[in-house]
Structures are given as C-alpha cells and as structure tokens.
Amino acid sequence: MRGFRRKQAIEELTMKKILLVNGPNLRLLGRREPEIYGHDTLADIVDACRECAGELGFELVDFQSDSEGELISCIGEAPLKDIAGIIINPAGYTHTSVALHDALLAADLPAVEVHLSNIFKREDFRHTSITGSACIGVVAGFGKESYVLAVRALAARLQ
Numbered sequence: 001m002r003g004f005r006r007k008q009a010i011e012e013l014t015m016k017k018i019l020l021v022n023g024p025n026l027r028l029l030g031r032r033e034p035e036i037y038g039h040d041t042l043a044d045i046v047d048a049c050r051e052c053a054g055e056l057g058f059e060l061v062d063f064q065s066d067s068e069g070e071l072i073s074c075i076g077e078a079p080l081k082d083i084a085g086i087i088i089n090p091a092g093y094t095h096t097s098v099a100l101h102d103a104l105l106a107a108d109l110p111a112v113e114v115h116l117s118n119i120f121k122r123e124d125f126r127h128t129s130i131t132g133s134a135c136i137g138v139v140a141g142f143g144k145e146s147y148v149l150a151v152r153a154l155a156a157r158l159q
C-alpha cells in the first residue's frame with residue numbers, strides 16, 4: 001500500500017470512534033407512526049450520523065436492540081472496544097431503566113441522549129428520563145436532526 005491509500009488507511013485506524021445505540025422498536029421507524037417519528041428509517045438516520053461523524057473526523061459504529069440486557073452489554077463493552085463517546089436513544093427504556101442509567105455511568109464515557117420527538121410535549125410518563133442524568137446532554141424534538149445535533153455536540157466535546 002502506498003501514498004494516498006496508506007495515509008487514508010492510517011487515518012481510518014486512528015479515527016476516534018462514536019458508538020450510536022438505538023433501543024427498542026426503533027427498527028420500525030419510517031413504517032409506523034410517521035406523524036410522531038417522521039418518515040426516516042433507522043438506516044437513513046444512521047447514514048446521516050455516519051456522514052456527519054466522518055466530516056468531523058470520527059468513525060461511527062452503530063447498534064440496535066429491543067433487549068435491555070443486550071443494550072447494557074453493548075454499553076459495557078464500549079470502553080474495551082476503544083469507543084470515545086456514546087450517542088443513545090434508549091427509546092421506551094428512557095423512562096424505566098435504572099440498569100441502563102447505571103451502565104452508562106459505569107462505562108464512564110461522554111454520552112448524549114437523543115430523542116426524535118419532544119418527550120416533554122407528550123404523555124406524562126415520557127416527561128421523566130432516568131437515563132438522561134447519566135449523559136452530558138439531551139437533544140429531543142428534531143427528528144433525524146436530533147441525532148445529527150447529538151453527533152456535533154459529542155464531537156465538539158471529544159475534540
């Protein structure tokens with residue numbers, strides 16, 4: 001490998017990694033409840049985040065699960081996988097999961113919580129985020145743009 005390709009490969013190897021974690025049912029995005037969550041699919045959102053992260057010099061790794069245990073394991077493994085920071089939409093677990101909150105604290109990495117919808121304009125049970133206090137900040141209410149804003153905010157913290 002020579003010249004430009006070698007430089008590109010070295011840059012990719014040394015790029016800091018951002019982990020994007022999506023919780024339960026977010027794989028259904030774009031197919032149901034577009035009036036609340038918009039028309040973008042999860043793949044569209046991940047692509048937009050990856051593009052934004054790349055422009056800012058970060059590699060984006062993504063993970064989605066409906067299982068609280070799998071989400072906790074993924075966050076727990078992040079420091080061992082050389083992840084520099086986390087963006088998470090815990091979805092329904094936002095409002096219920098002390099275990100995810102504890103996993104985020106234990107990982108000890110800067111994390112940003114993200115929501116497509118404005119959780120404060122919705123049912124009372126969505127007004128509380130258990131996981132939010134384990135994060136450096138929360139972005140909510142801007143659809144796909146919430147995620148892109150979260151990438152920008154986390155990248156600024158990591159630079």
Ligand code: CA2
Binds near residue numbers: 025031119
């Ligand atoms: O606004 C958000 O991003 C939420 O995290 C989405 C969660 C909800 O429980 C939170 O209160 C706010 C729901 C994710 C489920 O996504 C669906 C997508 C399409 C159809 C049905 C559910």
